[in-house]
Amino acid sequence: MSKAAQLAxxxxxxxxxxxxxxxxxxAMNISQRSTSVTGIGASSGYFTVDxxxxxxxxxxxxxxMTQTADGPSGFANCLKLDCTTADTSVAAAEFLILxxxxxxxxxxxLKKGTSEAESVTLSFYVKGNAAATYTVELYDxxxxxxxxxxxxxxxxxxxxxxxxxxDTTGALDDDNANSFIVNIWLHAGSDYTSGTQNTVWQTLxxxxxxxxxxxxxxxxxxxxxFMTGVQLEIGDVATPFEHEDIGTTLRKCxxxxxxxxxxxxxxxxRFFQPSYVDNGYVSGTFSFPVQMRxxxxxxxxxxxxxxxxxxxxxxxxSQDGVTLFCQSVGAASIAGYYADGGSLDMASEL
Amino acid sequence: MNITNVQYVNDPLSxxxxxxxxxxxxxxxxxxxxxxxxxxxxxxIMRQVAAGTITIADAD
Numbered sequence: 001m002s003k004a005a006q007l008a009x010x011x012x013x014x015x016x017x018x019x020x021x022x023x024x025x026x027a028m029n030i031s032q033r034s035t036s037v038t039g040i041g042a043s044s045g046y047f048t049v050d051x052x053x054x055x056x057x058x059x060x061x062x063x064x065m066t067q068t069a070d071g072p073s074g075f076a077n078c079l080k081l082d083c084t085t086a087d088t089s090v091a092a093a094e095f096l097i098l099x100x101x102x103x104x105x106x107x108x109x110l111k112k113g114t115s116e117a118e119s120v121t122l123s124f125y126v127k128g129n130a131a132a133t134y135t136v137e138l139y140d141x142x143x144x145x146x147x148x149x150x151x152x153x154x155x156x157x158x159x160x161x162x163x164x165x166x167d168t169t170g171a172l173d174d175d176n177a178n179s180f181i182v183n184i185w186l187h188a189g190s191d192y193t194s195g196t197q198n199t200v201w202q203t204l205x206x207x208x209x210x211x212x213x214x215x216x217x218x219x220x221x222x223x224x225x226f227m228t229g230v231q232l233e234i235g236d237v238a239t240p241f242e243h244e245d246i247g248t249t250l251r252k253c254x255x256x257x258x259x260x261x262x263x264x265x266x267x268x269x270r271f272f273q274p275s276y277v278d279n280g281y282v283s284g285t286f287s288f289p290v291q292m293r294x295x296x297x298x299x300x301x302x303x304x305x306x307x308x309x310x311x312x313x314x315x316x317x318s319q320d321g322v323t324l325f326c327q328s329v330g331a332a333s334i335a336g337y338y339a340d341g342g343s344l345d346m347a348s349e350l
Numbered sequence: 351m352n353i354t355n356v357q358y359v360n361d362p363l364s365x366x367x368x369x370x371x372x373x374x375x376x377x378x379x380x381x382x383x384x385x386x387x388x389x390x391x392x393x394x395i396m397r398q399v400a401a402g403t404i405t406i407a408d409a410d
Contacts, residue, residue: 043352043376177388281362294388297380314370314381315363325363347380349390 021242022107023100023182024051024256026124026230028077030249031067032259033345038064038084041096046349049079050253051100053349058094059187061087061218071228072125072157074241078228081186087218095210096187096217100230101350103293104142104172104179109234112140117166122182123238124160125229128153129222132215135197136162137183139204143170147201148185150211153225161238167201176293178350182232185210186217186225254290258346262302262339277328282309284337286344287321293348298322302342307335322346351394352376357407358384368409371395 030050037047041062044055048065062085071078087094111117122136132153139146145167151160172179185192188210195207217223229241288296298314306312309326316323324344326337354374359381361369371382375391382391398404 045351045376279362283363295383295386297375297382297389297391299378299380301378313359313362315361316366316369317381317383323363327362345378347391 019242020233020239021231021244022102022109023122023230023232024252025049025249026228026241027075027243027249028052028067028071028079028228028230029246030253031077032253032257035068036064036066040065041085046257049077050257052079053099053101054081055097055099056095056187058091058189059087059096059218060089061085061096061187063096063217068226070226074243075125075228078125078226081217081225083218083221083223085218086221086223087187088216090187090189090216090218092189092191094187094189095185095192098184098186098227100182101178102180102182103176103350105174105176107172107180108174110166110172112167113143113169113171115168117168118234119163119166119236121161121163121231121233121235121238123162123229123231123233123241124227125157126151126153126160127155127157127226129224130155132217132223132225133211134214134217135185135188135210137185137209138164139181139183140167140170140172140179140201141181142173142179144204145170145201146198146204146209148197148199148209148211150197150214153215157226159229159238163236165201169201183209184227185214188214188216251290254288255293256347256349258288258290258292258296260286260339260344262341262343264341277334281325281327282334282337283315283323283325285321285323288319288346291319292346293319293350295319296322296346296348299345299347300324300342301345303340304337304342305340306337309334309337312337317346319348351391353395353398353404355379356395356404358409360409371406 028049041056064082066080068080137148149162192209193212197211198208311327315325356373358368359370
């Protein structure tokens with residue numbers, strides 16, 4: 001093939017894909033819940049940077065998770081984990097995993113479970129307080145299969161690139177459920193490390209998921225872990241990170257979590273405009289900025305103020321919006337009901 | 351997930367019974383749509399109910 005033909009083929013292969021990066025919020029720019037949470041370690045959840053879940057199990061170790069402006073050149077933000085309570089007595093079932101979950105319908109391009117299964121390359125920028133080695137596992141939740149590779153961390157930002165071969169066994173479901181997880185193992189007991197690490201796709205074997213030589217993030221209160229520029233793409237090569245505008249990233253994240261945060265009493269709109277009372281209740285609808293993955297859970301937190309009404313609650317919810325209600329306080333109509341610094345949260349995470 | 355104070359809630363607007371499940375999940379009160387297995391809060395509530403670690407109180 002001539003050079004011109006090779007170039008044409010390359011251009012063609014690149015332009016055939018939009019959203020080359022399948023990872024969400026890879027530049028760590030969106031953090032709807034909070035920018036810093038301390039004392040994490042007792043239970044799993046999404047704490048700061050959107051779409052990145054922390055799952056601890058059985059450990060006495062504790063950490064602070066932060067979205068911080070300490071990225072490598074070209075990145076305004078990164079995710080930072082800072083060990084605040086060490087755990088050097090690692091029980092067999094302990095772990096700490098940093099994960100991102102994917103809907104199967106978003107990864108059909110992997111052609112997983114077919115003879116044309118694509119290899120994928122995971123790349124990210126990472127650094128820490130000292131040299132360390134951890135494991136990244138790809139887990140196919142539909143077919144209970146996994147593959148793992150290790151990576152090294154130094155005290156300076158470096159870009160890690162890990163290529164995983166395509167898996168010709170087990171197709172991913174074409175739906176909105178959890179099908180695929182990128183697991184970064186930061187701390188693991190022998191239940192997950194006592195076997196020979198699985199570096200080829202295979203049915204999940206619990207003892208082969210991480211590596212007994214890996215660093216434990218909880219080995220010292222000096223330990224830190226910084227990451228940004230996460231990219232998951234088809235092929236054997238890590239291409240330059242696909243930066244996207246903040247609006248695009250926010251909308252992608254809001255499919256899984258949406259926070260409406262008022263900044264004070266005069267922060268419009270009021271959820272309940274002056275309205276007649278129907279059977280003792282008055283209602284208002286909040287339309288979501290994007291259709292959420294599934295019917296979300298709803299939380300009304302912080303300070304809300306009623307003017308002739310009280311007791312806000314959730315009446316019904318769909319993927320597109322939620323109807324809130326409150327009860328009138330003896331009045332035929334109410335002046336309004338608004339968030340006085342409070343927030344409204346909708347969660348449909350995987 | 352640490353789940354406590356779990357109770358069905360009727361929708362006073364539509365009149366639907368048990369439209370939502372109100373629960374304190376990791377110290378935050380959430381209104382979880384009933385009969386939505388794809389919602390991870392609902393799935394976890396049902397898992398813990400099946401395991402016998404929590405029960406869902408009737409609606410008021």
